[in-house]
Amino acid sequence: MEKLINIARGLLESGKVKTIIGYVEGPTGRIRAAFIRKPEECSKLLINQNCIQNLAVYLLKPEIREFGRPAVIANIATQRSVLQLAQECQIADGEIDVIGFYAGNTIVEFKNFTEIEQRLKEVKLELTSDDAKLIEKINAMDTKQKWQFWVDEFSRCIKCYACRSSCPMCYCSRCLCDCNQPQILSAPSHLLGNLEWHITRAMHLAGRCVACGDCGRACPVGIPLHILTMKIAEDVLKNFGKRAGTTLVKEYALSSFKNDDREDFIK
């Protein structure tokens, strides 16, 4: 922890960075995001196995950016989000500082995004045992059972949009669900509308989701919707050979066309 606090304090004191986006402990023991701007407050920063929120969600928020250059304390998922946001031209290499941390309290001050890319080649994003069990359970289902599973889960959705709000990739300033010309997604929560929303969102995240799991954790009715986007990410890897958040090369799995693509209907 000492190392992290010193790095953070140094960055603020030198004036290079104006805000540290990191983790602190709240009064109930829950870990929460904090935006440290004073060097003396850096002592509140911590990292441990409960620092799982993907802090990249704050990198594009005007309220945070108006403080000035941020440094983000990044777990693996956050690092992958940084790469994916850079790939999508939402942040530029050099615009932010990234302080990565790994199991065993390893801390890495990245000089640029390429270093993150290099480092992530060696690191695997691991599933929680609950998620792994659920994925195994779903994989064992046939199509009809899978559909019924998701219908049962999404019937509980109350359209609070906590999933969208917690996702760093859902940065559209005018989300489809906020548009009424045309009204593509319905506002009330009935099963059809809930399925439309979640399937649309899952498709919008195909090839972009870094599998941080924040959407499922944010859901107040415990729908494991991160599993849906995670499984689609696996499908994208299998079919297109690409995984989000692993490269800075600006090439979307689902919208980059190359001459040697195996699908030839576009020719």
Add this chain to the structure above:
Amino acid sequence: MMNLTEENIYKPYKMRIEKITEEAPGIRTFRLVFADASDAEKFSFKTGQFGLYSVFGVGESTFCIASAPTRKGYIECTFRQAGLVTGELARREEGDIIGFRGPYGNVFPIDEWRGKNLVFIAGGIALPPLRSVICNVLDLRENYKNITIIYGARTPNDLVYKQELAEWEKISNVKLVTTVDPGGQTPEWKGEVGFVPAVLEKTNPSCENTIALVCGPPIMIKLTLPVLEKLGFSQDNIYTTLENRMKCGVGKCGRCNVGKIFVCKDGPVFKLSDLNKMPQEY
């Protein structure tokens, strides 16, 4: 089959569009009559009030009732095509049925203003709420002293209620001053050229025993109020209307509030002295 025990406050009246007037580019007036005669008999409203007008299948939109309560048998609304519902409304034709819920909101206290002078100051699409008051007081002309109307728009084409303006021009005991923005005038334009606050200052209405009603885009109001102050108007004698996004119109959905004031219940008519007590969150 039992009905609900009481009236459904969200159920609109059915209104037939009797007449559509194209006021200006993108701005229309609908003259609406109640599809059900018994609704027409029961209905009444006071000037200043508004309603929620709906296209069945699409949604509702909030506009003031732009006609005067003294004109019986119909109500009118004027709107600009801007979003989903107004876009659909703009596609309606004479004879179509739309919905109307109302009247909602508070009123301009025109009874209190008997014996006073009235100055109406409006800009652009904001004339409709004042047109209701103007027609109302003109129908009771003997109750009021001097009536001055100052109305401006970007260009002559953007002026709404061109028909009414022509009528008001002809009334001898009404002073009408119309203006267009500098650069907006056409060769045929015979009125003033200048922004409304400047024209107000030039017109120099007396503040003595006078009520001022101001409606316009936020920037116009911002620049008009200091002129009124300069002319000697007190904050208690200046009235305006606020608008906010609305859904229920009856103080329940929780979105139109400015502080603890609901624009749909405690407004939309406000005295400047009241507005200044409210948080500046509108």
Add this chain to the structure above:
Amino acid sequence: MSSETKILKKSSVQKLIEILASANIRLMAPQKKGAALIFAETKSASEISYDHIQTDLSAKSVLFPQTEEILSYSYAGRDVNMKEREAESFPELVLFGARPCESSAIGLLNAVFTWDTQDVFFKTRLAKTTVITIGCKKFDEYCFCTSVGCSPADKRFSDIFMTPVSDEEFYVESLTKKGDDLIKRAAAVFTMANKTIDVEKELAKVPVLFDIDALNKKLPDLFNRVEIWKEQSLRCLGCGACAYACPACACFDIQDESGKEGGKRLRCWDSCGFSTFTLHTSGHNPRHIQAERWRQRVMHKFSYFKDRLKSIACVGCGRCSRNCPVDMNLSEHLKSLMEA
């Protein structure tokens, strides 16, 4: 109302469900659905959860559902035929196992829906629901009911109040005619209580965390201190989890859904935390930053509602804070406002 107190055994609840079912009355009770604890129609007593401190979503969905049809219409050429709901489309319900905080929140919903004009949908549902509240024997660090005028023994808006006196038995007090009617209808499952119990003694004591009257008086002066609201709301994501989980939040949207033949007008939940909540078609938004929306949430619940409808619009159940993905802990924020 009846001065006779009763005992209800957990083991009799199945019989209660059956008696009610034979009269077409549904029991809504806390149940685990997927990973969430919510109020749902219960046909088997074994599904009922008793051991929780709070459900994830509150019981408000029983009286104020997420989606409520307020009108339907069918097209007839250029005309339209409107159709109203029938009284039968609202079921007779027993809300079983609400906590005292969410039962007293019914009073807050009632204040919104019946002040000035009457919302017939809420009123009909309330009239057709008998509320059975179970008092709290435990609480957690998110509960602050006693700081906002509520408590684990709050009986407001309950028709029957039940106090757990053992793992298997409830001490039952009927508070209204509806409560009496239910006990009469299901007399077979209620036995006489052989002694009176001091309910307050059996139930949890939640410490008071702040002075709500002092906070209420202070808030208007804090309105313009934008830096406070900004600081508090920095991590807020602007989702609707707090408002939707809250038993007292009643803000709603009205949406039309239609096809070729006709459609419906629906009243559905909305949240002042959403960025589009107050957005005008012109693009102007009176609350265009999250800090202003956070301020609205606090001011509405702890200042404006008191001014207009004479109550603090919060019952301290803590659901907002438990459900918040980023730990916006309401009682912590309120305490910090006291110190501002």
